Amino acid sequence: MDHLAISIPSHVRARPKRRRARSAYIIRQGLIIAAALILLVVFAAAVRAGLARNGIGFDLGFLLRQANFEISEGVLPTWEGWRQFSSNDSNGQALLVGFFNTVKVSAVAIALSTLLGVLWGVARVSRNWLLRQASFLVVEFVRNTPLLIQLVFWYFAVALKMPALTEASSHLGALFSQQGIFLPWIVVSESTSVLSASALILSILLLAAAGRFRRPRRRLLALAGLFAAGSLAHGLPLSVSIPRADGMLVSDGLSLSPEFAALVAALTVYTAAFIAEIVRGAILALPRGQWEAAAALGFGTRTTFNEIVIPQVLRMVLPSFANQYISLVKSTSLGIAIGYSDLFNVYGTVANQSGRSLEGILIAMSSYLVLSWLVSAITNAANRRLLRAGGQR
Amino acid sequence: MNRSNLIRWGRKNLFRTPVDGLITLIVSGTGACIAESFVRWAAVSAHWSVVIENLRVFMVGTYPAELTGHAWWAGVLLCLVFVLSGAAIFARKPTEESSQTFHLARRLLPWGSALALVATVMLLSPNVMERWGGLLMSVLFTLLASALSLPLGIALALGRRSRYASARCICSGYIEVMRSLPLILVVYCIWIIVPLLAPTNPGPDLLRGLLGFTLFFAAYVAEYVRSGLQSIPLGQVEAAQSLGMSARQVNFQIVLPQALRVAIPGLVGNVLDIFNTVPLLFIIGMTDFLRAGQMILVNPQSGNRTYEIYTFMFAVYLAVASLITYTARRLEDRMSRGRQ
Numbered sequence A: 001m002d003h004l005a006i007s008i009p010s011h012v013r014a015r016p017k018r019r020r021a022r023s024a025y026i027i028r029q030g031l032i033i034a035a036a037l038i039l040l041v042v043f044a045a046a047v048r049a050g051l052a053r054n055g056i057g058f059d060l061g062f063l064l065r066q067a068n069f070e071i072s073e074g075v076l077p078t079w080e081g082w083r084q085f086s087s088n089d090s091n092g093q094a095l096l097v098g099f100f101n102t103v104k105v106s107a108v109a110i111a112l113s114t115l116l117g118v119l120w121g122v123a124r125v126s127r128n129w130l131l132r133q134a135s136f137l138v139v140e141f142v143r144n145t146p147l148l149i150q151l152v153f154w155y156f157a158v159a160l161k162m163p164a165l166t167e168a169s170s171h172l173g174a175l176f177s178q179q180g181i182f183l184p185w186i187v188v189s190e191s192t193s194v195l196s197a198s199a200l201i202l203s204i205l206l207l208a209a210a211g212r213f214r215r216p217r218r219r220l221l222a223l224a225g226l227f228a229a230g231s232l233a234h235g236l237p238l239s240v241s242i243p244r245a246d247g248m249l250v251s252d253g254l255s256l257s258p259e260f261a262a263l264v265a266a267l268t269v270y271t272a273a274f275i276a277e278i279v280r281g282a283i284l285a286l287p288r289g290q291w292e293a294a295a296a297l298g299f300g301t302r303t304t305f306n307e308i309v310i311p312q313v314l315r316m317v318l319p320s321f322a323n324q325y326i327s328l329v330k331s332t333s334l335g336i337a338i339g340y341s342d343l344f345n346v347y348g349t350v351a352n353q354s355g356r357s358l359e360g361i362l363i364a365m366s367s368y369l370v371l372s373w374l375v376s377a378i379t380n381a382a383n384r385r386l387l388r389a390g391g392q393r
Numbered sequence B: 001m002n003r004s005n006l007i008r009w010g011r012k013n014l015f016r017t018p019v020d021g022l023i024t025l026i027v028s029g030t031g032a033c034i035a036e037s038f039v040r041w042a043a044v045s046a047h048w049s050v051v052i053e054n055l056r057v058f059m060v061g062t063y064p065a066e067l068t069g070h071a072w073w074a075g076v077l078l079c080l081v082f083v084l085s086g087a088a089i090f091a092r093k094p095t096e097e098s099s100q101t102f103h104l105a106r107r108l109l110p111w112g113s114a115l116a117l118v119a120t121v122m123l124l125s126p127n128v129m130e131r132w133g134g135l136l137m138s139v140l141f142t143l144l145a146s147a148l149s150l151p152l153g154i155a156l157a158l159g160r161r162s163r164y165a166s167a168r169c170i171c172s173g174y175i176e177v178m179r180s181l182p183l184i185l186v187v188y189c190i191w192i193i194v195p196l197l198a199p200t201n202p203g204p205d206l207l208r209g210l211l212g213f214t215l216f217f218a219a220y221v222a223e224y225v226r227s228g229l230q231s232i233p234l235g236q237v238e239a240a241q242s243l244g245m246s247a248r249q250v251n252f253q254i255v256l257p258q259a260l261r262v263a264i265p266g267l268v269g270n271v272l273d274i275f276n277t278v279p280l281l282f283i284i285g286m287t288d289f290l291r292a293g294q295m296i297l298v299n300p301q302s303g304n305r306t307y308e309i310y311t312f313m314f315a316v317y318l319a320v321a322s323l324i325t326y327t328a329r330r331l332e333d334r335m336s337r338g339r340q
Helices: A002-007 A010-053 A091-124 A129-143 A147-161 A194-212 A217-233 A258-285 A288-296 A301-337 A343-354 A357-392 B002-013 B018-045 B049-053 B055-060 B065-090 B099-123 B126-131 B134-160 B165-179 B183-197 B205-230 B234-242 B247-284 B289-298 B306-339
Strands: A075-078 A081-084 A174-177 A180-183 A185-188 A238-241 A244-246 A249-251 A254-256
Touching: A010 B165, A010 B183, A075 A091, A091 A129, A091 A258, A091 A301, A091 A343, A091 A357, A129 A258, A129 B018, A147 A258, A147 A301, A147 B247, A147 B289, A147 B306, A180 A258, A194 A217, A254 A258, A258 A301, A288 A301, A301 A343, A301 A357, A301 B183, A301 B247, A343 A357, A357 B183, B049 B055, B049 B306, B055 B065, B055 B134, B055 B289, B065 B099, B065 B134, B065 B306, B099 B134, B126 B205, B134 B165, B134 B205, B134 B247, B134 B289, B165 B205, B183 B205, B183 B247, B205 B247, B234 B247, B247 B289, B247 B306, B289 B306
Parallel strands: none
Antiparallel strands: A075 A081, A174 A180, A180 A254, A185 A238, A244 A249
16 A cells, blocks of 8 residues: 555645644744743843842942942053043943953963964974974973963962062063063154154055065165154154163063963963964875975975965964964953953952942953954954955965 | 984984074973973972872862761772773773673763762762862862763754754854853853852852853863764765654764764863863862862962972873873774774
């Protein structure tokens, strides 16, 4: 009998069944959504009831109230410019300071870890046996121990074990002390005239253009030199400010707190180890024939590397870099372990002072979500640009 | 002959060009310098007695002293589980006669491990869960969090490939959001929300932390499982369907067993990630291995021995991580051999 059933044209029988299946599908779909919504509502109601039991409601008003605490490090963006945060400012402004501290440490660590990671990755595939093995050992060590122990090691065993400021010696103009690290920094001198500053900016732009366009490079370089010379002749617009210690006070230079320095060091080294592995993988993934072809064309090692390997590797690794950057941004929240005033740390203080832990953590969570998505959006855009540039060539 | 080979090797790998030679000299110089000062410090000026005196704190943290015997037994039980699972994972392919017992043992292993884990928890007595600590707590917590996040992760991965668009949306939304949040925030958030939901008995910090870790790492497990699911050719699903298997049968009898095999190296790596993030529990006031070490550092009697304590902790972390990495690599080798 079976073969008879099969011989009936399928669409004749299947149609009502499919329609039934379709309506069952829609019903189940609705049930799933309803279940999720009910779960969410029940959860929210339970949390609300719990808050009510403690005598508080869900209220964001605390953001506008006075903070009444100081933040050791951090500047507050206002309409008039940046200024130091004070205890008269509001809780919301305190969280903003924390947010900017998180962004600051992330940006610095991302830049440094990319630089270090790429160099490290190249060292991992170096022809020099010793360099290869040494970088392998360090990468394995860093990747296989928790970030938090590295962070507390950098802070308690490195940054805080430096000599006191009064005994700190100066290395190449930089001061390394318990109270922080003070680096020489380029500043705009006070006597700068508009003319000389604009000449300098123009010369930098011309230099950038010379890097980008190949054909009139020599002319562009000459113009850049001319403008730079003109700017110099008209009074030096930039100067190097070298930190000077005077007792416990340091003037001039760029000062970094020990917390900031330790957090940047830990995040940079940790992320760079992962980036090194990505870069190494990408370099090894290039077909050997490309190296051989380049050698056959008479390219040297360095030219092959700069012109053939790096452009392709960069295109391969950028998506993986994005993941590392996101996890770096998330890891900045470990700053609380060493007392760096990042967003999570400031949130902790605000929650303690105002008793608004739940509202605060929702704000902190959404900030980290936004930051993560921002990083991935930026790297995606960069990746798209890079791919397009590759297509044009 | 041998010597000339050595020289040739050195010229090729260490002194190919002048720059190369310079790098070799710099690396070997710095390396020797660091190694020399480290060895001298470790052998001469370091006082390792601080580690030995505080071994109890390192191992069990703030665990009550009168219950130390229980901690010993728990440690023995955990070691037994590790040795047995290691034996089952790395044993050679059995001969025909012994294969039956071998397969039986292998099938019993997950249940046996789960039982042993429960026994360990009971042994350490949940009444004093607040005071669990040290390396024992770190290891136990890692095992519990890995075990609990696995089913949730599998469910999320399957949900992400569900026929129902709404289930797909919910699961991928959960995974994406969890993956963009810092773990420390998730753990802290769960820790403050649970007392709101259950004001009379919010449970010990350890369980609340465990819930946070489970919810967080389930998202990562889901991604590893998903990569495993994607490696199963669609033809297998179609073949199973054409044999008249229901969707559930296809998932649980055909797709998942194979997908999990592919996902195992990633999942073992995830266990390492969990172990390496257990120190974040300091945020809810728990004393894991790292915090136990910091407690010893704060103690004025051993305050000056910073480097000895950090060296010991780094060594332990490195040892555990190497063990896990080695396991993952062996599993990966085994699986690639099985497929050939």
